[in-house]
Structures are given as C-alpha cells and as structure tokens.
Amino acid sequence: MGANYKGSCTYVAIASILSYYDNYLDDGIIPEQYDSVPIYSNTNIVSHNDSPGTNDTYEKKDFDSLGLKYDTNVSKSIINLNADEYYRLIESKKNVSLHAKLITIGKNLGYYDFQNDETPCSLGLEGAIAIINAYLNELGLQSGKHYNVGYTGSNSSAITNHISIGNFVRGCVGYGSPVILMSRNLSSAHSTVAYDYDDNYIYVNMGWTSGMEWTESKEKTYYPIEESYPYFIVSICLEFNPQYFTHQHTNNYAVRNLSMGLFTDYYCYCNCNIFTYKYVDHSYDDHYIDYNENQHKAYCRCNKYILETHEYEIHNVGLSLNSIWMMNPLVEILPNCVKCGHTRGNGGGTIVTGTQDLTEIL
Numbered sequence: 001m002g003a004n005y006k007g008s009c010t011y012v013a014i015a016s017i018l019s020y021y022d023n024y025l026d027d028g029i030i031p032e033q034y035d036s037v038p039i040y041s042n043t044n045i046v047s048h049n050d051s052p053g054t055n056d057t058y059e060k061k062d063f064d065s066l067g068l069k070y071d072t073n074v075s076k077s078i079i080n081l082n083a084d085e086y087y088r089l090i091e092s093k094k095n096v097s098l099h100a101k102l103i104t105i106g107k108n109l110g111y112y113d114f115q116n117d118e119t120p121c122s123l124g125l126e127g128a129i130a131i132i133n134a135y136l137n138e139l140g141l142q143s144g145k146h147y148n149v150g151y152t153g154s155n156s157s158a159i160t161n162h163i164s165i166g167n168f169v170r171g172c173v174g175y176g177s178p179v180i181l182m183s184r185n186l187s188s189a190h191s192t193v194a195y196d197y198d199d200n201y202i203y204v205n206m207g208w209t210s211g212m213e214w215t216e217s218k219e220k221t222y223y224p225i226e227e228s229y230p231y232f233i234v235s236i237c238l239e240f241n242p243q244y245f246t247h248q249h250t251n252n253y254a255v256r257n258l259s260m261g262l263f264t265d266y267y268c269y270c271n272c273n274i275f276t277y278k279y280v281d282h283s284y285d286d287h288y289i290d291y292n293e294n295q296h297k298a299y300c301r302c303n304k305y306i307l308e309t310h311e312y313e314i315h316n317v318g319l320s321l322n323s324i325w326m327m328n329p330l331v332e333i334l335p336n337c338v339k340c341g342h343t344r345g346n347g348g349g350t351i352v353t354g355t356q357d358l359t360e361i362l
Helices: 009-024 060-066 074-079 083-092 098-108 125-138 162-175 214-221
Strands: 147-153 179-184 189-197 202-205 231-240 253-256 264-267 287-290 295-299 305-309 311-321 327-333 350-353 356-361
Touching (some): 009 098, 009 125, 009 179, 009 189, 060 083, 083 098, 098 125, 125 147, 125 231, 147 162, 162 179, 162 189, 162 231
Parallel strands (some): 311 350
Antiparallel strands (some): 147 231, 179 189, 179 231, 253 264, 295 305, 311 327
16 A cells, blocks of 8 residues: 555555555556555465555665665665655656555645655645545546545644544444544654444554564554554545445455466455455345346345345235225235346246235235
8 A cells, every 4th residue: 555654654544545445346446557466375365464455566676777775675765765865766656556656646736845854745634635636536536426535623733623533433434434544642643544443442554564574464454543643633534426336346356276276266355255354144135137937136246146036015005895894905016026127927926015025925
C-alpha cells in the first residue's frame, strides 16, 4: 500500500482503502499496473503475512538512475533524502506505484511541502478528501453520483470530538465500510485504517509491516488504536454507490496448484475454496437462474450452486360467501417465482407468503 516515509501515512491509508474496494468490490478501482498479487502456497490465506495490494518497491537501481545516494538499505536511504530528492524518487515511480501516484496528485494540488525535509507528505482532512476526489475523478467517477466521502472531526489538534468520531467509525465499520482514522497521542499523530471494533477498542491496520517479523506484522494489522494513539482527530469514510458498483469477482488471490506443477489458480476473496477472513459455509442466496419447470439454480457467491424448488407468493384478494354462516378467503397465486422469475406452468413449486412457507405443493 506504500511505505510510511516522510509523513505519508495518510497516503498509505488512502491506498489501503482503495485497495480494499479494488479487491472486494470492483477490480477497476485501481488500474492493473498498480496491483500486487502475492502467490500463496495454500488456500488458508489468513495463515500468510501478506494480501493482495499495490506495488511499492524500491531498489538500489532506482536511486542510482536519479543520482541519489544509496545508503546500505532502502529505508535508511529514503530517510536521508531531502524533500526535493524524495519527490524526484516518487515521481519516477508514479506509473507503477499507487502510493507514488497519490503523492504526485497531492503535489499537483499543493499538498507537498518542499520546505519540510522530515514530513513533506503530511496531510489533514482537507488534503485527504481532495486527493481521494482527484484520483477517482481521473477514473471518470463523480462525487455524489458514483461515490461519497463522509467525514467527522477537524484538523484541529484540540481533542473536542473524540466520542462522536469513535461513534462515526463504529457506524461505518458496522455497515461494512473501513475508515481512515487520524488520531494522536501527546507527542505525535498517525493515520490508520479502522475496520473492526468491540466494546473496548477500535482495531486498525497501522500500515507498519515492512521488515517486521510475522507475529509483529500480524499484530500491527489488527491493532487496538487506543493503545498508542488514544485521541481521535478525524475519520473519513469512502463509500461507492451500489447503483453503479456491485460485486465483481476480482480473482486477486493466487494459489500455487501443487498438483499441477507450476500452474497457479486465481480466486476472488468470496470463493469458498479459499479461506480469507474466516471459515464460512456456502450461502446459496447470491443470485438465482431458472433451470426447469420445477427448479432454479441457487448460487453461492463463489459460483457453486444447488437446485431449489420454485417459490410462488399467494395473495388474499377478497372473501367469498360459502354459506350463510361462513366467509372463505379468495386467494391468487402470483405467476412468477419470487427468486428466479420463472413463469408458473403446470409444474411443481412451493407457495410462500412473506417469509412464511405454507409448504403447499402445486
């Protein structure tokens, strides 16, 4: 997602949010040139230390080609660059690194401080939203139509809205949207991605995994933010309009197929043949396709299906006089299956009304 050098943690968080939607919603949110797809040795993805994301690698040759000093390793070399030198390095990678691309957008909007060698990439609320909008506009997307950016809090370092910001985060995460959370302690501030919570903490990806051991890296990707940065400043939530964006299989999870030698199988996160966030059973309610007079195919999100009997609704349309003492309801059975739309003929099916199954076979 990008390495947090030169105060670029908000850029790392923006790239993480975009990558989340690129993997879980629509693979067109990040162009393929920026994608990084690790190849796993087995289908238990949660047992590994990496996940699909974006390219952000630097090598000695990148420094050499620009005449920049390389000092033992990439991290130390970048830290020793001044703001102008760092931007030259960033600009050289803008066509292969989303992190670099976002920083160049920020620079063009006036959010890069060439006078600050330590943290030239620092961003607040206004800059973060402007960069998100500019990036998505380049893809032809319009704010308010294709997507919305919501937020709460302000750039002020005064801690005035801590509780309301926390509630905003919990609301967005509970709805299924990860959130950029800017928070601080008594000496520094940091931007993270919040994506879970409980009664005591909000859990975030700190964006600090490069060079860490597996256990420490895993810890930093599911970290209780209040332990280190307990004061919330700003939270930003990006959501895409479901009228224009529905789940498209992205196939960004690559697993080496040992039975086939060097072949690699590609899966979407929702494929039930791999384990991403947690182990789940098939849920055959994603979509339905008519199969024959009696049944339709009920699909799981992984494209596996089972055959189900057509279901038809029954509606009360009035009463009929059966005798002087008794009134009977008049009902009609609607002609189309409530799941696949099949037009009822003389075949079988189940009559349902609302969520109540009358178990009457036609």
